[in-house]
Amino acid sequence: MIEDKTPQRTSIAQLGEFGLIDHLTKHFEIKNESTIKGIGDDAAVLDFQNKKTVVSTDLLIEGVHFDLAYMPLKHLGYKAVVVNVSDIYAMNAKATQITVSVAVSNRFPLEVLEELYEGITLAAKQYDIDVVGGDTTSSQKGLIISITALGEADADDIVYRNGAEQGDxxxxxxxxxxxxxxxxxxxxxxxxxxxxxxxxxxxxxxxxxxxxxxxxxxxxxxxxxxxxxxxxxxxxxxxxxxxxxxxxxxxxxxxxxxxxxxxxxxxxxxxxxxxxxxxxxxxxxxxxxxxxxxxxxxxxxxxxxxxxxxxxxxxxxxxxxxxxxxxxxxxxxxxxxxxxxxxxxxxxx
Amino acid sequence: MIEDKTPQRTSIAQLGEFGLIDHLTKHFEIKNESTIKGIGDDAAVLDFQNKKTVVSTDLLIEGVHFDLAYMPLKHLGYKAVVVNVSDIYAMNAKATQITVSVAVSNRFPLEVLEELYEGITLAAKQYDIDVVGGDTTSSQKGLIISITALGEADADDIVYRNGAEQGDxxxxxxxxxxxxxxxxxxxxxxxxxxxxxxxxxxxxxxxxxxxxxxxxxxxxxxxxxxxxxxxxxxxxxxxxxxxxxxxxxxxxxxxxxxxxxxxxxxxxxxxxxxxxxxxxxxxxxxxxxxxxxxxxxxxxxxxxxxxxxxxxxxxxxxxxxxxxxxxxxxxxxxxxxxxxxxxxxxxxx
Structure with a gap:
């Protein structure tokens, strides 16, 4: 058989916004007890019970925070998650959920977004976090990723930036x-x-x-x-x-x-x-x-x-x-x- | 006195990232009991006690979702918040916190961002929500706003999309x-x-x-x-x-x-x-x-x-x-x- 050397390129416009979100997020598994409802409604529903909730957010912009010339998309997806959960760990808390918003110009085919989400999925697995929401839209230029991470901790365990004392x-x-x-x-x-x-x-x-x-x-x-x-x-x-x-x-x-x-x-x-x-x-x-x-x-x-x-x-x-x-x-x-x-x-x- | 007709334009690069965040967020007041720690640490800390947490996120891109030719910055900031809290209300929940990330190209002077944050502040006041986190960075092109909204509700009050029945x-x-x-x-x-x-x-x-x-x-x-x-x-x-x-x-x-x-x-x-x-x-x-x-x-x-x-x-x-x-x-x-x-x-x- 002769291999088709042309990589498949599916236009994201063909799928439309809802089709695209469905396509990219259907494989996400829910692993945390605190996730009651993930993707698929107006908002995710979480239950942290008697724990405190911690929330952090980061925005990554092509050409400012990463260069696709040497950043493979899968790695980028992984790193985007890491950057955010790192902030949760810095509170001495457990990361539990993220929301992921992505904007891409129409020049990106679907396969590129799939690679990005592969990295996100891998990181979610690695860090035991659930992807519970997000937004997918087009950009005027380049790739934009916005992730918000949520976590939980007992009130007594949370560590702030302001507790250091002389002699520590x-x-x-x-x-x-x-x-x-x-x-x-x-x-x-x-x-x-x-x-x-x-x-x-x-x-x-x-x-x-x-x-x-x-x-x-x-x-x-x-x-x-x-x-x-x-x-x-x-x-x-x-x-x-x-x-x-x-x-x-x-x-x-x-x-x-x-x-x-x-x-x-x-x-x-x-x-x-x-x-x-x-x-x-x-x-x-x-x-x-x-x-x-x-x-x-x-x-x-x-x-x-x-x-x-x-x-x-x-x-x-x-x-x-x-x-x-x-x-x-x-x-x-x-x-x-x-x-x-x-x-x-x-x-x- | 002769009025200076030249509007003041302060370069955002002069302030730097931390200076900019400080400058833009120092006026935010905390009003919700559930907000334990707002802006200023790796993550915000929230306490929803025995309520469930709802989370939703949206990304707004210049040229895709809004046109600065007729969208005043202050209105844009206000609307960006509205778009997000609307998703929380659609769960029959109370909106309580938002995180706000903004990316702008260096062509925007500080005063433009101040106007945007004025709108955000006004909306936060109108909807009784606390701005508890965010990120400010540069973009390659245009203005990008990413907001994540959090809310709370008793488990019994939450309304999903999937509960409608024949005859309703x-x-x-x-x-x-x-x-x-x-x-x-x-x-x-x-x-x-x-x-x-x-x-x-x-x-x-x-x-x-x-x-x-x-x-x-x-x-x-x-x-x-x-x-x-x-x-x-x-x-x-x-x-x-x-x-x-x-x-x-x-x-x-x-x-x-x-x-x-x-x-x-x-x-x-x-x-x-x-x-x-x-x-x-x-x-x-x-x-x-x-x-x-x-x-x-x-x-x-x-x-x-x-x-x-x-x-x-x-x-x-x-x-x-x-x-x-x-x-x-x-x-x-x-x-x-x-x-x-x-x-x-x-x-x-």
Missing amino acids: LLVVSGDLGAAYMGLQVLEREKQVFQVNPNNQPDLDNYTYLIERQLKPEARKDVAEILKALDIKPTSMIDISDGLSSEVMHLCKQSTVGCNVYEDKLPMDPQFINVCEEFNIDSTTIALNGGEDYELLFTIKMDDFDKIKGNPNFTVIGHMTQESEGIHLVTRANTKIALKARGWNALQEE | LLVVSGDLGAAYMGLQVLEREKQVFQVNPNNQPDLDNYTYLIERQLKPEARKDVAEILKALDIKPTSMIDISDGLSSEVMHLCKQSTVGCNVYEDKLPMDPQFINVCEEFNIDSTTIALNGGEDYELLFTIKMDDFDKIKGNPNFTVIGHMTQESEGIHLVTRANTKIALKARGWNALQEE
């Missing part, structure tokens, strides 16, 4: 900066490809970094690990815009200062190698890279023994009096003021 | 088609303006229609009125895409048929006049116009006496066996199959 330890999960360097590698390969489309990139030395950029995971496990260790963080935030920026949020809302120690910043060996290759200072990227989706939190000094040596966490500093300011203590033991140079989606182009 | 009466609040004809008037004036920018439009004969298009209201009152009348609808939906389309949703999900009576369709006199002026069949528009944000619901025949003569509601038909199909019974007493020709945001341009 500053802790981060995982490692820092890899997602940003993954983006640099992809940007470089895109430029190489534009010059020579036949060039086959060899990305073996960059697999971890690229995975951190294209398929990040949210730290669903952190709340569970902390519970098992009998630790309740005093404050918590997720690292989407870069460590510096998030440290400053915690300090500002908790009215404390902070010392972050350069030699404590957790970095993957591949990250360090690639920073050298790109001739970029690894500390700068670890502090400002963004998109790591790790959790940054503070714990009481008394809890240090419980967390010490845990491979999931690194103590990177401690909170001080507000008047002492927010500083990086360098390897040379000099203190320099920390600045938030995190990614700004509103910068002039 | 079909009821609609308010009147139909005015929003669509308001849009036709505005489109005509836009064309006149493009030919002659000095022409001052006289819109006195169209005020109701234009208001229905530019500043629609959601039917917050319907749940309250029905409760006072001791009526629980058997099914309910809001009319965003046109009556025909919504009747078909109710019938499909409830597995019933329906007869809608042409001579019962509620129309405002101004709507009838303008349909004549435009030489458009008023029934067609009442059936397919969309954007009315009225509520369509079914009640038990036994409840007829409670609703009869109520100025808020019109009985427009009754539900039949599924096998009888979905029909319009015309003034000439002929039955024609109802077709959903509601607005399709995905149609080819």
Whole structure:
């Protein structure tokens, strides 16, 4: 048999708005007890019983937050979910539901949207969340994804940004900066490809970094690990815009200062190698890279023994009096003021 | 003093993402007991106690859902909220919170966003809802608004689309088609303006229609009125895409048929006049116009006496066996199959 090399392209206009929503959402399974009614009515109906509800929302825009030149649609769908549930985990809560709205220009065929929803479905499965609603419409330009995540937690378990106190330890999960360097590698390969489309990139030395950029995971496990260790963080935030920026949020809302120690910043060996290759200072990227989706939190000094040596966490500093300011203590033991140079989606182009 | 006629234009890039969010959201007040924590953390925290939570979301795109040529920003912000809370009211629930995400290209100055948020703030006040979260970012083109609305209801009060039964009466609040004809008037004036920018439009004969298009209201009152009348609808939906389309949703999900009576369709006199002026069949528009944000619901025949003569509601038909199909019974007493020709945001341009 002769294979049909023409990929199938179905116009989304053929299906219409309701047909499209039906088509894309019919495979979603409901797994959470709190979901009473998912997609298919004017609104979803949820039942959090005696738990509190947490809600967060994010908007992802093509050309601003992602580049389809190197972001496969399936990965994009997955990442869009991760970005949102990460905010729920940063409250020390359990993510339970999401709504997904997508706008695409008519140039996108149905198959592209199917790929996107495959990624969304995979992430929903991975994080045990139900897709309970959404909206599908056309855009004037590009792809737009808006996700709202809901979660639940006992009132006593919820951790805000404003509970850190002087003397608390500053802790981060995982490692820092890899997602940003993954983006640099992809940007470089895109430029190489534009010059020579036949060039086959060899990305073996960059697999971890690229995975951190294209398929990040949210730290669903952190709340569970902390519970098992009998630790309740005093404050918590997720690292989407870069460590510096998030440290400053915690300090500002908790009215404390902070010392972050350069030699404590957790970095993957591949990250360090690639920073050298790109001739970029690894500390700068670890502090400002963004998109790591790790959790940054503070714990009481008394809890240090419980967390010490845990491979999931690194103590990177401690909170001080507000008047002492927010500083990086360098390897040379000099203190320099920390600045938030995190990614700004509103910068002039 | 000489007035400075140059309107102030502040670049949103100057403020940055966090500055912008702070600036736009600092005036939001929290009014609902269920809101424990609003804007300012990774997620909002809500407490619905023993009530069920309802959630709905909508995405509005410039050039697809609205035209800034005749849609003042403040009205747009107001309408974006209305569109979403209408879905909550369609569950017979109380709207309590919204999250608001906005993407704008850098060509928009801060003042434009302020106007948009003024409308959002006004609607939040009007509908007693708290703005508890959101996201602000840049877009490649135009203005994008994504709102998620949350609400609460006792389990027994929630009304789905699938509860209608044979013999139930079909009821609609308010009147139909005015929003669509308001849009036709505005489109005509836009064309006149493009030919002659000095022409001052006289819109006195169209005020109701234009208001229905530019500043629609959601039917917050319907749940309250029905409760006072001791009526629980058997099914309910809001009319965003046109009556025909919504009747078909109710019938499909409830597995019933329906007869809608042409001579019962509620129309405002101004709507009838303008349909004549435009030489458009008023029934067609009442059936397919969309954007009315009225509520369509079914009640038990036994409840007829409670609703009869109520100025808020019109009985427009009754539900039949599924096998009888979905029909319009015309003034000439002929039955024609109802077709959903509601607005399709995905149609080819």
